[in-house]
Structure formats: structure tokens, C-alpha cells
Amino acid sequence: MKKAVVLLSGGLDSTTCMSVAHKAGYELYPLSFDYGQRHQRELEAAKAVAQYYKVKEHRLIKIEHVGGSALTDASIQVPDYTEDGQIPVTYVPARNILFLSYALGYGEVMGAEAIFIGISSVDYSGYPDCRPEFLQAFQKVVDVGTKAGVSGQTIAIKAPLLYLSKGETIQLAAENGAPLHHTTSCYRGGEKACGTCDSCTLRLKGFAEAGIKDPIDYVNQGDRSCFSTPLED
Template sequence: MAAEALVAGAKPAVVLLSGGMDSATVLALAKAEGFACHCLSFRYGQRHSVELMAAQQLASELGAAEHRIVDLDLSLFGGSALTDASIAVPETPGEGIPVTYVPARNTIFLSIALAWAEVLGARDIFIGVNAVDYSGYPDCRPEFIRAFEAMAQLATRQGVEGAGPCFRTPLIDLSKAQIIRQGVALGVDFSKTVSCYQADHEGRACGVCDACRLRAKGFADVEMADNTRYRSQPPATS
């Protein structure tokens, strides 16, 4: 456990940490606000586990108070290219909600985060959802977060007793370029993050999936070198 995480009197917060650039930036933001960050990641049957290795490293290097990985196998249901190997990850942009959407994923993740927050006595739950440069997932929108927070006020002891949880979404209105700038300013090393939907066992990105394209465009927009490790060539950004 990093020594700097042990700040006397620091308020606890739960931070959802996937191992990607957005959640790494959110962790750095929460830490900069003075929270004792209890990071939560999920082994949910996704295509690769290298993002969890990245999450562990980020939690340690960014001074998290604690990091837990919850096993939750959504591949039992499938229905997404991220949890069903028979569904290919798209390599060209499409229309509508893409097949990489995992049904109800953020609803499930936030419910578990809510349970842990109650045990910790934490009111603040951080999640790196984004509604600007994203893939069109319905559970990344502000209206979803507001609705979930309203539900949480009714579903928890904290809420009933008047000290309900607050879901913090500091990136929700930012472009990927703005997220990169903020992360760099907070000392996030994005080379240690994994965003690719189909990264290999070494953590190298495919360069063709939607996550890779959004990430590469963000670096291009800030005119910053993309230090992502790719299996071949980085994606086109024009």
C-alpha cells in the first residue's frame, strides 16, 4: 500500500478502476481531492485480463488505499463482443449501439460499488463514464447516472438516513483530448493503461477497435505522442 495513501482523516471513496485511461484519470482526480481511494475492478468474463493487471499497477502507483477485484462472470449470458468470443469486435465504425456494449454492465458495477461504499461509510463513488467521445453506450449518459443515484437514495440505509451516496462523474462532459490533458497534469502515465477491447496477453493494442480509435484521436487532438503499445500500426485519426 502506498504510503501517501495513508492520510489521516481522509474521506473514503470508491473508485471504479478498469485499467483504462479514463478510470486512471478519475483515480488521480479523486486522489488529488484528498480522498482515500478504495478501487474496485471486475473480472467479468471480458476478452482479456491485461486491463486488470494495468488496474493493479495503477492503483499502486497512484496511491490507492485499497484495490479489490470482484469476480462476476457475465460471459454466462454473453450478448456482447466483449463477453462472447463468437461475436467479433467491430473493426470499422458503425451506427447505433455497438456490439461491444455489455448489457447492464454499469448498472451491475455501480450496484456492487454502492454496497462496498455503505460498508466503508463512503458517500462518494467515482466512475469514468463519458458522454462526449464514447461508443454510444446507454449506461454512460448523465441521465442514467442521475436515475441510478435517485434509486440509490431509496435502496440504501445511507439514503434513508439522509446521507445518501453521490456518484461522481468528473469526465462525463469532457472530450478524450481534455481527459488526456487532465490526466497528464495529474501525473498519469497513460502508457501503463489498457483501453483496447482485444489487447493481446502482453497488453498490446489492436489499433482497429473503437476504443483504440478514440484513444488515438485524443492524442492526435492534443498533438501529443501516442505512447500506446500497438501490435502493428496505430489507427488512423483523420
């Protein structure tokens, strides 16, 4: 059976990615990362998602991050969602470069054909490592910088959500039977999702667009004025 490494955070997008890889017939090898993120609850969510898919192995990699982000530095407050066109303080320097590098090494050792990553360039916070340009550049690194790549057996970096809105992502997850009830998206990491940070707001927007009720609990539903369709109470 063909094998795939899946970057699994425990969030909406990575879980949808997992469902896409599963439906495509890959044997799943999820990787999750403890990088000092304040929303540690996502690691338990990742574990639950991995168990749902009955994977052979789910690896948790602990890395020391340099900080510089509201997600890794307790002195920087997680802001509410805004649309000011700036890269927000929740950007974690080089995060996807680090994650993909680990996944690439792991994938090359265990003979993976693909690495799945749940990035989107449509409904996202403006992070530079969620753009098509980044994905293309990293694929070039794979092709020229690995034994698999130079031997003509390169590992494909797959981002099936890259051009999907959050609403389209949620529709895809629903079609695939993805366990979204196990996921968490909140940057603040409370027992209930805050409903107002970037990640919560985009998630709520997506469920509203998809016309599907979000299965997780929120402290509040955020600013509904940014949603194209009303949320159900």
C-alpha cells in the first residue's frame, strides 16, 4: 500500500487533509508537533483524530522554538480577528518549513510517496508559508535535495486545501466523514474555543458558508458581520 505522512495538528484543516489521504487509499503516518504552542489542547485533538483513523503509528515531535509569536510567547497577547492586511503576531517563524523538513526526513526513511499539509491560500491569516509560492519552492527542495528526489522517486508535497475556502474545506470534510468533532482550532487554547481569534473566526465563517453546524463549543460566536450567511444558534 502506498504511504503518506500527514502533518496533523488536530485542527480543522489538517484533519480534513487526513480524510483526503485516507480516501485516496494511503496508509497514514501522521506527525504532530509540540513546539511550545499555548494551545496545547490541539495535541490531544490530534491524538483523537489519529486514533479515529486507526493509524499504525502517530509520532509526536517536540521541538524548541525561538518564540517571536503570540502562539509561542506568553508575553504576546493573541489578538481578535482583524482584516488589516498585515501578517499577524500569531505567525510562527518558519513553522511550516520546520514541519515539512521533519516530515520529509521521516517520509524518505519509511518510503512515503506523499506528504499532506493542510495549508490554504484562500481563507487564511496571511502567513507566507501558506501560499502556492512556498509550496512550489519546498517541492523544488525535495526534488533536488533528497536521495528520493535525485533518484527520480520524489516525494510529492500535497496540499489539497490550497485553493479551497473554509466553507469548501468543511464541505469536503463532511463528504469524507472527517471527525471534526475531535478537532480544535482556537489559538487561545481554553477548554472552550474563544470564537474571536483569527482561527476561530475563520472556522466559524466556514461552517456558516457550508451551512453545517460546528460540533465544538465556543465561549461566544464572535463578530457575525463577517459571515456571508447567518450562523445557527
